[in-house]
Amino acid sequence: xxxxxxxxxxxxxxxxxxxxxxxxxxxxxxxxxxxxxxxxxxxxxxxxxxxxxxxxxxxxxxxxxxxxxxxxxxxxxxxxxxxxxxxxxxxxxxxxxxxxxxxxxxxxxxxxxxxxxxxxxxxxxxxxxxxxxxxxxxxxxxxxxxxxxxxxxxxxxxxxxxxxxxxxxxxxxxxxxxxxxxxxxxxxxxxxxxxxxxxxxxxxxxxxxxxxxxxxxxxxxxxxxxxxxxxxxxxxxxxxxxxxxxxxxxxxxxxxxxxxxxxxxxxxxxxxxxxxxxxxxxxxxxxxxxxxxxxxxxxxxxxxxxxxxxxxxxxxxxxxxxxxxxxxxxxxxxxxxxxxxxxxxxxxxxxxxxxxxxxxxxxxxxxxxxxxxxxxxxxxxxxxxxxxxxxxxxxxxxxxxxxxxxxxxxxxxxxxxxxxxxxxxxxxxxxxxxxxxxxxxxxxxxxxxxxxxxxxxxxxxxxxxxxxxxxxxxxxxxxxxxxxxxxxxxxxxxxxxxxx
Numbered sequence: 001x002x003x004x005x006x007x008x009x010x011x012x013x014x015x016x017x018x019x020x021x022x023x024x025x026x027x028x029x030x031x032x033x034x035x036x037x038x039x040x041x042x043x044x045x046x047x048x049x050x051x052x053x054x055x056x057x058x059x060x061x062x063x064x065x066x067x068x069x070x071x072x073x074x075x076x077x078x079x080x081x082x083x084x085x086x087x088x089x090x091x092x093x094x095x096x097x098x099x100x101x102x103x104x105x106x107x108x109x110x111x112x113x114x115x116x117x118x119x120x121x122x123x124x125x126x127x128x129x130x131x132x133x134x135x136x137x138x139x140x141x142x143x144x145x146x147x148x149x150x151x152x153x154x155x156x157x158x159x160x161x162x163x164x165x166x167x168x169x170x171x172x173x174x175x176x177x178x179x180x181x182x183x184x185x186x187x188x189x190x191x192x193x194x195x196x197x198x199x200x201x202x203x204x205x206x207x208x209x210x211x212x213x214x215x216x217x218x219x220x221x222x223x224x225x226x227x228x229x230x231x232x233x234x235x236x237x238x239x240x241x242x243x244x245x246x247x248x249x250x251x252x253x254x255x256x257x258x259x260x261x262x263x264x265x266x267x268x269x270x271x272x273x274x275x276x277x278x279x280x281x282x283x284x285x286x287x288x289x290x291x292x293x294x295x296x297x298x299x300x301x302x303x304x305x306x307x308x309x310x311x312x313x314x315x316x317x318x319x320x321x322x323x324x325x326x327x328x329x330x331x332x333x334x335x336x337x338x339x340x341x342x343x344x345x346x347x348x349x350x351x352x353x354x355x356x357x358x359x360x361x362x363x364x365x366x367x368x369x370x371x372x373x374x375x376x377x378x379x380x381x382x383x384x385x386x387x388x389x390x391x392x393x394x395x396x397x398x399x400x401x402x403x404x405x406x407x408x409x410x411x412x413x414x415x416x417x418x419x420x421x422x423x424x425x426x427x428x429x430x431x432x433x434x435x436x437x438x439x440x441x442x443x444x445x446x447x448x449x450x451x452x453x454x455x456x457x458x459x460x461x462x463x464x465x466x467x468x469x470x471x472x473x474x475x476x477x478x479x480x481x482x483x484x485x486x487x488x489x490x491x492x493x494x495x496x497x498x499x500x
Contacts, residue, residue, distance in 0.1 A: 004032035006078030010070045011088035015044040022053040024091040030098035038074040040065045066286055068165035068173040075160055087151040093195040101154050101194035111186035114153035115194030122201035125256035126243050126263040140190040146182035150174035152196045172217040205355055207266040213289045215274020227275035236268045299382045300333045304495045311385035318389030321396040326372050330355050362463050369455050379451040383482040387449050395472045399452045407466030409452035411474045412444035447479040
C-alpha cells in the first residue's frame with residue numbers, strides 16, 4: 001500500500017472508546033492510510049481491539065511515557081507523508097474527516113492542520129463551552145498564532161523529522177511544536193469541517209490534575225508567564241457567570257448548576273497550582289500525573305494471603321504502646337474490609353479535596369489530626385507490609401524516653417555505598433582512596449515507615465518533622481516500600497524467608 005497518511009493514536013486503557021474511533025477511521029473515504037496505536041501499558045483489551053482492526057501496535061512502558069515521547073515513538077513507526085494525531089477517546093463525525101483535515105496541506109506553507117472538537121453526552125457543561133470558545137464553526141486557513149490541539153491534528157512528517165516533539169513536557173507538547181513551526185515561518189490552519197467528538201467523563205480531581213500538569217508545561221514553555229491568585233479569582237468568577245448565563249438561556253441551568261461551579265474552580269485552581277509548582281519536572285512527576293497508582297488496587301491487593309493493608313494493621317495491633325488505630329482512605333474496598341475484619345480500627349473517609357495524588361501529605365495529616373485527638377501521633381503506610389510490631393514499639397519507646405532532646409521522630413535506612421552528586425563529584429568518599437563500602441561513613445535515607453510527632457509540632461510548623469527530629473534506624477529488609485510490581489515480588493519473597 002502506498003501510504004500517504006499515518007494515523008497515530010496514543011492510548012492507555014481505552015477499551016470503552018477505541019473501537020468507535022477505529023470504526024470511524026475504517027469508514028473514511030481517504031485512501032492510503034495506515035493506523036498506529038502507541039499503547040502505554042494498557043491492562044484492558046485496548047491492544048486486542050486495535051489488532052482486530054489491523055492496527056499496528058507500538059508499545060511504550062509506563063516508566064518512559066510522556067505525551068511527547070509517545071508521539072515520537074508512533075511517528076517513528078509511520079510511513080506517511082502526513083501524520084494525523086487523534087486521541088483514543090475521540091471519533092470522527094463525518095466520513096470525509098481525513099479529506100477535510102488534510103486539505104490545507106495543498107498549500108506548502110501549512111505545517112499543521114487541526115480540526116474542530118465537540119463534546120459528547122458525558123462531557124461537563126463547562127467543557128462544552130470551552131470547545132465552543134476554542135473550536136469555532138468557521139475555518140481559518142492561516143490563523144496567525146501558534147495554537148493547535150493534538151486530539152485532532154495533522155502535521156507534515158518531514159518537519160517532525162527536523163524537530164521532534166518535546167519529550168520532557170508534562171503536556172502541551174502540541175503547543176510547543178506549533179510555536180516552533182510558527183517561528184520557522186510556516187502556517188497553521190484551523191479546519192472547522194474536520195470535526196471529531198472528544199469524550200471526557202472526568203471527576204473534579206481529574207480536571208484539577210489535567211489543568212495542573214498543563215500549567216506546569218506552560219511554565220516550561222514560557223518561563224516568564226504568570227498566573228496569579230487574582231487571575232484565578234477573576235477567571236473563575238467570570239467563567240462561572242458566563243456558563244450560568246448560557247445554561248439559563250438554553251433552559252438547562254438546573255441540570256448543570258453544580259458541575260459549572262466545580263469544573264471552573266478545578267480548571268483554574270489546577271492552573272494556579274501548576275504555575276505555583278516549584279519542584280523538579282522529572283520521571284517521578286510524570287508518573288504521578290499519568291499513573292498515579294502504579295500497581296492497580298495495590299493497597300488491597302493480596303500479599304501472602306492477606307490484603308496489603310492488613311499487614312501493617314496487624315503489626316500496629318501488636319504494639320501495646322498504641323491505643324487506637326485510624327485509617328485514612330477513600331477506597332470503598334478498604335473501608336468494607338476494615339469494617340468486616342478489623343472493627344476496632346477507626347476509618348476516616350478522606351474528603352474529596354484531599355484525594356489528588358499531588359496533595360502534600362502534611363495537608364492530609366493536618367486534616368486527620370483535627371478529627372482524632374491524641375497526645376502523640378504515629379504515621380505509617382499500608383505499603384510497608386514488612387514492618388514488625390517490635391520495631392514500631394521500639395521506635396515509640398525510644399521517642400518517649402528522649403522527649404527532652406527531640407520533638408519528633410522519623411525512620412531511616414542506613415546506606416553505605418559510594419554515592420555521587422549529579423556533576424560526578426563524590427558525596428561520601430574519596431574516589432582516590434578505595435575504602436571498603438562497610439568502612440564508608442553511613443548516609444541515612446528517609447524511608448517513610450514511621451513518623452512520630454505531636455499535634456503542636458505539626459500545626460506550628462505545618463510539617464510532621466519538628467525542629468529537633470530524631471532519626472530511628474530500621475533494617476532495610478523491614479523498610480521495603482510497595483510502589484511497583486517488582487516490589488510485590490520482593491516483599492513476597494522476604495515474607496517467605498522469614499516464614500510468614
